[in-house]
Amino acid sequence: MKPTDIKDPEYFHKVVDCQYACPAHTPVPHYIRLIAEGKYPEAYMVNWDSNVFPGILGRTCDRPCEPACRRVRVEEEPVAICRLKRVAADNKGDVKRLMPQGPFKANGKKVALVGAGPASLTVARDLAPLGYELHLFDELKAGGGFMRSQIPSFRLPETVLDEEVNFILDLGIKTHFNHYVASMKELLTKDYDAVFVGTGAPRGRDLPDLPGRQEGKENIHLGINWLGSVAFEHTKKIGKNVIVLGGGNTAMDCCRTSRRLGGENVKVVVRSPFAEMKASPWEKEDAQHEDIPIIDNHVPKSFVVENGKLKGMTFEKVKAEYDAAGKRKLVPVGGPDVFFEADDVLIAVGQENSFPWIERDCGIEFDKWEMPVVDEKTFCSTNTKVFFGGDAAWGPKNVITAVAHGHQAAISVDIFCNKKDLVKDRLSPFVNLVSQKMGIHEWGYDSEVVIDQRYAVPQADKKVTLTNRKKEVELGFDLPTGFKEAERCLNCDIQTVFTETKCIECDACVDICPTACITFTENAEAETDLRAMLKQPATNKTQDLYVSDVLPTKRVMVKDENVCLHCGLCAERCPTAAWDMQKFFYNVTKAHTHACSK
Amino acid sequence: MSYVKPKFRHPELPKNKLGYTVDYYEGALSTLCAGCGHDSISSAIIQGCYEMNIEPHRLAKLSGIGCSSKTPAYFLSNSHGFNSVHGRMPSVATGANMANRDLIYFGVSGDGDTASIGMGQFVHVIRRNLNMTYIVMNNGCYGLTKGQDSATADEGSKNKTGQVNLFESIDLASLAIELGATFVAQSFSGDKTQLVPLIKAAMKHPGFAFINVISPCVTFNNNLGSTKSYDYVREHVEATATMDFVPQMQEISVSYDKGSQKQVKMHDGSLITLNKLAEEWDPLNRQSAMNAVLNAKSKGEILTGLLYVNPDSKDLHHLIQTSDKPLNSLVKSELCPGADALKEINAGLR
Known part of the structure; x- marks a missing residue:
């Protein structure tokens, strides 16, 4: 096999299973470490930047990250990622001072956002600091969309919802609640530079x-x-x-x-x-x-x-x-x-979706299932001024997917309003890789692997919750339990980085690795052959092999990423620092970061 | 500070015949320097014992003093262990073996512990053909006291401070052959494909089985000019044969494409299959083995693999005709059979 190209950000991104599985690619291990350190406002802000609704999602997320968690492959139960997010939200304190502070200098562009659900709110949050004049329309009397109308209060208290929706509205969004947009045609005749449709799947x-x-x-x-x-x-x-x-x-x-x-x-x-x-x-x-x-x-x-x-x-x-x-x-x-x-x-x-208010002759093409034709990367419809996201784009999914769509659509709106190319002028994700070595047996992260099993979130007494529709059932982790649960995280973003020119092939890493991930072997042409040749055959094909260039003995180092515990022992036992533990940070570029780099 | 080995292991680890996975044979986390060859040897011992389906309570590990002699703490936590006095491990092993012949005795020593302070004990335990495996983790220096040249440092080898060794080295393998050891092998810590089968065969050998393993000291003897560095050994290593050890007549299906093949049958039916690489060498012939080692040495090569084996080896218990039953399990009625038995013996002497 050819040597792995670790310069491709997607290689190490995939090793961070939770982040990779998250539609918004929230840097999960990063914020879990912040929780373990008691830095709740910081942990909240990492989430807020990425998924916009940490308190809401910490209670209601579909959590695609959890089945992906490495812990499932190593023991059984994933880290309670979702409920840890809630720990950050419950203990965040005053975070408003950490958010962009308006009023923002107007850039002279006007954007209409139809539907006040998570997708539109995300677009609003990403664009507001850039000086857009944002008009948010919804037929209901308050923002939040299905997060408000469909998720019951015993799962998501109204106060939590209001707080996070208001963080966005307070950025200077012009709201038009109790206002049903009945005609796209009419909307397009107004002086909006772009229109975003986040009307969900309302039927x-x-x-x-x-x-x-x-x-x-x-x-x-x-x-x-x-x-x-x-x-x-x-x-x-x-x-x-x-x-x-x-x-x-x-x-x-x-x-x-x-x-x-x-x-x-x-x-x-x-x-x-x-x-x-x-x-x-x-x-x-x-x-x-x-x-x-x-x-x-x-x-x-x-x-x-x-x-x-x-x-x-x-x-x-x-x-x-x-x-x-x-x-x-x-x-x-x-x-x-x-x-x-x-x-x-x-x-x-x-x-299902339903667009009775969009006339079929205003340049927005619909397919045979009556769904708008939307570009998967740019979220642009066939009318270059109109963008879709959330459930409105490709049918019912979930809140976190709507947020992910919102970020991308916001970038497109911004690029479009600046008359640039939606595809060519999109920026790559922000990535960084930094050594965590601090001294002998000292790493910049808590490398010890605990064997604790997943902690259960306590619930309020059924007698109380069943008589009061608004009484939240889940109580959330208390701080000591939250800490213990956070410690279960395997820090998959602290990558094992191998430099073949430093390796003396002493086998120390092979001998120490608790989960038999590392093998020095002759190379093979086909990946399947190489997988079978390893010290412990690599049977999980969804997990990559990390293959080095050829070493002096003509062999290659092959690491099966599958059950690596990121414990750092390979680097600890490496006499020449050919192995190093390096913190990988991957952050999806948002419209405001996009703008900063222009 | 987090220097702890995680408890999790690969979920798909295979089990041996006893139902143990390889981690059951592990020991404590090593405190030797990172990259020490000794750790690789420990790992080879763990692998060998796992593959041989050894019940850990049936094995006793013995050692003297030194970096090498610390290693029994790092493998086979579930076995018996005795960390003895410097250079005196053979005496303790002899005593233990005399008392209980049923255990597997596994001695670990270093070049200082064997070739300097323990030389007297070493040569005599060879002479007596005590049934044990004796591994020397040979790094050519005194690592524990900051890297002075040991008696196995080659003449002309340069140490970390740049000093050249003036003295002739003691070649433990040829010494062992010379003294009549019945199983002599040499290997390299960085070559587990060779080392693991050697360890397995040594444990099966009925008598003194000696393995001299070159094990680089990364901290004090891995510099340019040293003849025991990873790079030097890799460049100068010359294997006698590739080898396969098949315990107790399992079916073997190994196909070798070149070279001549030799099979050595051991007392219990186990087979050592050697795919010979060295010319004019017969592992069953002491003279030939001796020549091969000396020839390699004169060419500046380090000959590794199984050098010499005597499949008809008779161990110490056999030579001094002790009882088949371990001495420590003899009960009073067997040890003092009574006046009648004495009378019978006396009658036989009239």
């Missing part, structure tokens, strides 16, 4: 053809609309017997909210097997903890309505079968249909 999927849907409509609700109506306090109660249809996180929010509004006998009924439900495992656990059974493998057949009143629903029992390609088919198992009693039914079987 809940229905089951219109199911028998009884019309007759029972008084007590059949679309999950996301119902949640919004609860959030704005239009809906305050629900029947005793509730069925929630669907297996995603919205279904989990619906059932748990029902329990708080008077639902005593609440159940979730889902078509797929339990293990394949879309909801995050921890959300399923939380629902079950609140005495909500999840009944899987049941396909809804009809609503049972008697005398104009909903009585319940019938379901057909199925089982999952898989064809050779692994494609799932739900096959009836036979037997009579199952009836469940219900006073109310909540349908949470997915949501």
